[in-house]
Amino acid sequence: MSDIWVIAENLPWAATLIAGAASIKNDAKITAFVNGDEAAAGGAIAAGAAEAFYLPLPANAVWEGYAPALSEKARAEKPDLILLSASRRCRDVAAQLAATLDAPCFSEGKNITVSGDGVTVDTLLYGGLAIKNSVTSASTVLVTMGAKDFDPLPVDASRDGPVSALRLADNAIAVTGRKPRAAQTVDLAGALKVVGVGRGVSEEGDLGLARELAQAIGAEVGCTRPIAEFFKWMPEECYIGISGQQIKPQLYLALGVSGQAQHYFGIRDARTIVSINKDKESLMNANADYYIVADWKEAAQALLKAVKK
Numbered sequence: 422m423s424d425i426w427v428i429a430e431n432l433p434w435a436a437t438l439i440a441g442a443a444s445i446k447n448d449a450k451i452t453a454f455v456n457g458d459e460a461a462a463g464g465a466i467a468a469g470a471a472e473a474f475y476l477p478l479p480a481n482a483v484w485e486g487y488a489p490a491l492s493e494k495a496r497a498e499k500p501d502l503i504l505l506s507a508s509r510r511c512r513d514v515a516a517q518l519a520a521t522l523d524a525p526c527f528s529e530g531k532n533i534t535v536s537g538d539g540v541t542v543d544t545l546l547y548g549g550l551a552i553k554n555s556v557t558s559a560s561t562v563l564v565t566m567g568a569k570d571f572d573p574l575p576v577d578a579s580r581d582g583p584v585s586a587l588r589l590a591d592n593a594i595a596v597t598g599r600k601p602r603a604a605q606t607v608d609l610a611g612a613l614k615v616v617g618v619g620r621g622v623s624e625e626g627d628l629g630l631a632r633e634l635a636q637a638i639g640a641e642v643g644c645t646r647p648i649a650e651f652f653k654w655m656p657e658e659c660y661i662g663i664s665g666q667q668i669k670p671q672l673y674l675a676l677g678v679s680g681q682a683q684h685y686f687g688i689r690d691a692r693t694i695v696s697i698n699k700d701k702e703s704l705m706n707a708n709a710d711y712y713i714v715a716d717w718k719e720a721a722q723a724l725l726k727a728v729k730k
């Protein structure tokens with residue numbers, strides 16, 4: 422293994438994947454493909470890439486429209502491993518590349534190692550209840566990875582390396598119109614504190630109290646999947662877990678969340694977990710650093726009063 426590609430929708434994510442690539446094989450040549458301009462590609466070099474391509478996005482293009490150009494380049498250069506950000510659009514790129522290159526693609530892979538047998542990757546099964554360990558000897562292997570799987574290497578602005586633009590294929594999808602969706606103002610992935618709302622918050626009107634508490638402690642508000650997908654009380658981008666957002670805040674405060682494995686997967690890297698749940702035996706309480714056995718509304722009102730003091 423000598424060539425690792427990193428494909429990311431933004432520079433911070435590219436930087437974490439570059440660190441991941443360096444940890445997998447420290448003498449590999451790392452080539453970064455990052456959405457943005459020349460400065461973004463320069464940032465990828467400073468973050469540890471040997472060569473970087475920037476993928477500018479004209480108004481009438483979509484980022485996943487770069488898949489054919491990336492595929493053509495991969496066919497010519499045959500990278501051993503391609504790490505991609507596990508964002509919605511980049512997953513689309515991963516699927517297109519895997520299909521056109523006839524290469525295996527591991528979603529949200531972990532613990533990637535390289536040995537004489539090939540590439541070994543861990544992926545989660547059964548909503549995070551089991552880990553599957555796969556070994557492949559394919560000549561190119563694709564793995565999508567989370568935004569926080571690695572800490573970026575220290576930025577070294579003095580690093581030098583070739584930087585150029587990748588061109589969209591002439592027949593790339595052209596956007597003929599755009600319809601704005603409701604503004605998404607929540608930055609759960611980057612939040613230092615997150616209040617998580619679960620089904621224990623049984624009335625949509627009670628979300629106001631959860632939001633008030635979150636605002637008082639400087640937190641964003643996220644939720645469990647049923648709150649977003651079934652009740653539609655919050656946008657789907659707000660749900661946390663294996664099939665939603667994976668977060669790494671300093672504090673996660675769970676209100677009426679049962680803490681099933683699929684949700685816990687998304688908060689397992691939180692530094693401190695506090696659960697308010699009326700069921701003492703709930704999984705959320707069992708996995709929390711601190712828990713309060715109470716009706717969440719009573720506890721939240723008491724916390725709010727204390728914080729306001």
Ligand SMILES: Cc1cc2nc3c(=O)[nH]c(=O)nc-3n(C[C@H](O)[C@H](O)[C@H](O)COP(=O)(O)OP(=O)(O)OC[C@H]3O[C@@H](n4cnc5c(N)ncnc54)[C@H](O)[C@@H]3O)c2cc1C
Nearest residue numbers: 619620621645646662663664665677679683684699700717
């Ligand atoms: C393939 C798959 C993927 C999934 N992916 C995700 C995912 O990414 N994210 C996710 O969140 N879920 C996911 N799920 C669903 C997950 O399994 C759980 O069903 C879900 O997380 C439960 O949500 P909840 O905690 O809000 O609700 P419940 O499990 O219903 O828990 C409600 C909790 O609130 C407590 N409670 C009730 N009333 C009060 C009160 N007044 N005060 C305090 N506590 C109270 C209860 O004791 C209980 O613990 C997935 C499921 C599958 C099968």
